[in-house]
Amino acid sequence: MQTEVIISGFGGQGTLFAGQMLSYAAMDAGKEVTWIPSYGPEMRGGTANCTVVVSDEEIGSPLARNPKAAIVMNLPSLDKYEPLLQPGGVLVVNTSMVNREPTRKDIKVVLLPANDIAEKLGGQRLANMVMLGALLGNLPTMVTLEDLEAAVKAHLPARHQKFLPANLTAIREGAAVKAQ
Amino acid sequence: MARQLLKGNEAVAEAAVRAGLQSYFGxxxxxxxxxxxxxxxxxxxxGRGFVQAESELGAVNMVYGAACTGARTMSSSSSPGVSLMLEGLSYIAGTELPAVLVDVMRGGPGLGNISPSQQDYNQIVHGGGHGDFKMIALAPCSVQxxxxxxxLAFDLAEKYRSIAVVxxxxxxxxxxxxAELPEMRPVKFMDTDxxxxxxxxxxxxxLSSIYLDPPQEEQANLRMARRWEEIEANEVRFKEYYLDDADFAVVGFGSAGRIALSAVRQARAEGIKVGLLRPITVNPFPAKVLKEVAKKVQGMLVVEMNAGQMLDDVIRITNNCVPIEFFARLGGVMPFPEEVLVEIHRLAKGPLTTEGDPRSRWLKRASAAR
Structure with missing residues (x-):
């Protein structure tokens, strides 16, 4: 089985890092995984996204035209990826940074004010982990929340270990939000 | 050794270090x-050598000098930078020295862009500078x-006194x-005469690439030609997927190959008996297995991220014994598996022909689509 996830937002929202944590979780769970960033000439505040493909077998394409899931951290990302999701896919929306609701009815939509939740937990920078928790809380077939928590513990850089408890709480807070 | 999550470029760098790289110039x-x-x-x-040269020309000629000492040495660049290195590569080849070059291809020609492409196939497989020499060319499709x-590039370069390109x-x-990294090998100069x-x-x-006496230069050229025959006989590598019972075959290397794999799996799920041949050495090309596959399938699809540079080799090798179709995205655009799947559907539906030019049929379709 293969699952494709796109994580997208402004530069600085931690989309690439969230994708890497998801990739570590998949790797440590014994799965195949490919993480690929969008790269190119970008201006400050421009878009940053990555695609993560998790599979039980050798992965073909690292990119997906129609991903199974998308985490959208801002409005341009919602506009871009909502139409591209597979029917039945999971769309996780950061309502702190968008001013409209998704319109598609054939997908699972998870709405949460990730920046506001993160702020209460200790800072905006936790918003990406809140969103990632929300994805796995609603798409547990790819990797489990426990896999992710173990991966964050194991791979958070040493200089950031003091933020580990806050990151784990952020993941749990996000996971508690269920699809509408 | 346990699997680590590694970025392609950094994984290549660390692999080179563990293969005994003594000096790098780039x-x-x-x-x-x-x-x-x-x-x-x-x-x-x-405690090993690293120089950021003043240009690609400087870098390749520093590699030339280091290679003369029997050190494991390398450079790396991307398409336009490799173009700048061709003169130096010809000198290294003419002096019959082992060296490794990594070419991380991008969109072009010219300055182009920084997105992935396969535009350097001809430059590396059929070009590489002036003169009668060939470079070993290894085309990975994943970080591992x-x-x-x-x-392998370091080992083959040393074994055959040749340039090996990743x-x-x-x-x-x-x-x-x-991906898993290999154990660190001891650093040592080559034991050579x-x-x-x-x-x-x-x-x-x-050591020199100058032979002012033409018959001596001819001897050097013959030596290189014989060496290449040996490489062709011993070093061909490829990977086959689902070809055992295949009615149709896709051929693609590197990224195009792995994207085609996704499409082949989707087509298989639909009941289309299609397989994939992914050349790993694009030079020497897996000609023998390509001929065998061509003989047993009804049609072949070549997929590339260039305008059919490998296609020409496939056409030459299969010599009109099988209908061929072609699909490509150019200029730094990566194809999606869905696009390749459309082409597999076209192949399976037919009609197929050995007449005409697969490239111009593709170009007509591509022009209509875009």
Whole structure:
């Protein structure tokens, strides 16, 4: 089985890092995984996204035209990826940074004010982990929340270990939000 | 050794270190720069040589000098930078020296862009500078294969006194995948009768690409040609997927190959008996297996991220014994598996022909679509 996830937002929202944590979780769970960033000439505040493909077998394409899931951290990302999701896919929306609701009815939509939740937990920078928790809380077939928590513990850089408890709480807070 | 999540460019750099790289010379260019950046701290940390040259021309000629000493040496660049290196590569080849070059291909021609492409197939497989020489060209499709083929490139370069190129692209260079690195090998100069690193206690040796006496130059050329025959006989590598019972075959290398794999799996799920042949050495090309596959399938699809540079080789090798179709995205655009699947559907539906030119049929379709 293969699952494709796109994580997208402004530069600085931690989309690439969230994708890497998801990739570590998949790797440590014994799965195949490919993480690929969008790269190119970008201006400050421009878009940053990555695609993560998790599979039980050798992965073909690292990119997906129609991903199974998308985490959208801002409005341009919602506009871009909502139409591209597979029917039945999971769309996780950061309502702190968008001013409209998704319109598609054939997908699972998870709405949460990730920046506001993160702020209460200790800072905006936790918003990406809140969103990632929300994805796995609603798409547990790819990797489990426990896999992710173990991966964050194991791979958070040493200089950031003091933020580990806050990151784990952020993941749990996000996971508690269920699809509408 | 446990699997680590590694970025393609950095994995190649560390693989080179573990293969015994003694000196690296390069110049930054996207999407290859992480490779140079990684070695800029890793090599001095290990007491080995690292120079960021003033240009690609400087870098390739420093590789030339280091290779003369029998050291394991390399450079890396991306398409336009490799173009600048061709003169130096010809000199290295003409002097019959082992060296490794990593080419992380991007969109072009000209300055182009920094997105993944396969535009350097001809430059590396059929070009590589003036003269009658060939370079070994290894085309990985994943981070693990990038590691394995980098190590192999050093071994083959040394074994055959040849240039070995790891022909990869921006996608594989920028992606992260779980991969295993090899054990660190001891660093040692090659045990040879040609290297020049001090002649104390022995006769003087001489290395050059100059043979002012034409019959001597002819001898050197013949030596290179015989060496290439040996490489062709011993070093062909490829991977087959679902070809055992295949009615149709897709051929693609590197990124195009792995994208085609996704399409082949989707087609298989629909009941279409299609397989994939992925050349790993694009030079020497897996001609024998390609001929065998061509004889047993009803049609073939060549997929590339260039305008059919490998297609020409496939047409030449299969010699009209099978209908061929072609699909490509150009200029730094990566194809999606769905696009390749459409082409597999076209292949399976027919009608198929050995008449006409697969490239011009593709170009007509591509022009209508875009």
């Amino acid at each position: 110049y930054p260019i996207t999407p290859q720069t992480e490779l140079l950046e990684y070695l800029s701290h890793r090599m001095p940390e290990l 294969e990038s590691i394995d083929l980098t190590v 022909l990869t692209d921006g996608s594989i260079g920028q992606m992260m995948e779980p 040609w290297a020049v690193r001090g002649a104390e206690g022995r006769d003087r040796r001489f």
